Amino acid sequence: MKRPVLLIDDSENILTRMKEFLEKLGQKEIHLEKCIENGIKKFQELSKEGIHPIAFIDYDIQDGSGISLLSRLLELDPDGEIIIMTALEKNSEIISKLINEGAYEILSKPIRLEALKNIFSIIELENSEEPKYADISELLKTTNRLSEAWLSDKLSVNNEELNKNIERWISDGKIKQIEDIKEVFCPSCNSIKTGHIFHCPQCKRSDFNQIDLIEHYSCGNIAEEREFRNDKCPSCNKELKALGIDYRRIKNHYVCNSCENKFSEIGCDFLCLNCNKQFTEEEAVWKSSRGFLGISKYA
Numbered sequence: 001m002k003r004p005v006l007l008i009d010d011s012e013n014i015l016t017r018m019k020e021f022l023e024k025l026g027q028k029e030i031h032l033e034k035c036i037e038n039g040i041k042k043f044q045e046l047s048k049e050g051i052h053p054i055a056f057i058d059y060d061i062q063d064g065s066g067i068s069l070l071s072r073l074l075e076l077d078p079d080g081e082i083i084i085m086t087a088l089e090k091n092s093e094i095i096s097k098l099i100n101e102g103a104y105e106i107l108s109k110p111i112r113l114e115a116l117k118n119i120f121s122i123i124e125l126e127n128s129e130e131p132k133y134a135d136i137s138e139l140l141k142t143t144n145r146l147s148e149a150w151l152s153d154k155l156s157v158n159n160e161e162l163n164k165n166i167e168r169w170i171s172d173g174k175i176k177q178i179e180d181i182k183e184v185f186c187p188s189c190n191s192i193k194t195g196h197i198f199h200c201p202q203c204k205r206s207d208f209n210q211i212d213l214i215e216h217y218s219c220g221n222i223a224e225e226r227e228f229r230n231d232k233c234p235s236c237n238k239e240l241k242a243l244g245i246d247y248r249r250i251k252n253h254y255v256c257n258s259c260e261n262k263f264s265e266i267g268c269d270f271l272c273l274n275c276n277k278q279f280t281e282e283e284a285v286w287k288s289s290r291g292f293l294g295i296s297k298y299a
């Protein structure tokens with residue numbers, strides 16, 4: 001059974017291109033949303049008993065921040081697959097963080113049909129009755145750093161069989177062992193399928209936007225960029241002249257849409273994608289297992 005696909009992106013171009021690709025791949029139910037709030041509403045509408053949408057979200061979306069959107073969707077339906085579309089480098093630190101944070105996959109912009117196809121074939125494999133990765137190449141198409149614990153979860157085979165496979169993949173030159181990888185497990189059901197839930201440190205809700213602040217050197221005023229109307233400082237009313245000379249931009253601040261708190265450190269809890277338990281960093285169970293690196297033309 002095909003699952004509904006939801007696209008959330010503020011770029012008309014990307015929506016059109018993605019829709020074209022999805023239709024080529026035989027997807028029947030495709031929903032397009034341009035703003036975060038409508039996107040979230042639609043996601044909630046699509047998540048029903050036994051039906052979990054596959055959502056493609058724009059990480060660089062204008063009217064909010066991708067990380068808040070990811071948290072809010074995961075909270076609504078931890079079984080939904082959320083794929084992040086971004087122009088960020090695939091090997092950047094943020095990307096590996098996003099995957100740990102519960103994003104299912106990352107789709108790099110510009111979006112290629114082949115990459116999109118890979119994502120669907122992995123989703124299909126994982127949702128088939130008996131997932132079997134006789135060939136690890138499928139898994140290596142989208143991730144190249146794997147842990148033994150993660151593999152054991154993906155493959156759902158016993159330890160003996162897993163070890164046999166690992167040895168074979170190593171001798172076939174598909175993966176090589178690296179240092180151990182430490183990962184979070186759910187303290188309640190012991191599952192490795194966990195994500196992060198980000199929230200405002202004050203009211204603990206996940207509905208926040210990223211904002212840029214501007215510091216006006218001559219008067220010391222720090223305010224949101226949008227308050228500097230017509231490039232005039234809202235405090236001293238003088239005009240901003242040149243970036244780096246009389247003012248600077250401060251990136252990575254957030255404003256909470258619920259309590260209006262402004263903050264730079266996002267609050268964070270874990271969410272178990274298996275049993276839905278939310279837990280704090282202190283409650284998390286950390287375990288190490290052997291780490292592997294994929295040796296593949298796709299890696």
Ligand SMILES: [Zn+2]
Pocket residue numbers: 186187188189190191272273274275276277
């Ligand atoms: Zn759990």
Ligand SMILES: [Zn+2]
Pocket residue numbers: 200201202203204205256257258259260261
């Ligand atoms: Zn708040």
Ligand SMILES: [Zn+2]
Pocket residue numbers: 216218219220221233234235236237238
């Ligand atoms: Zn000023």
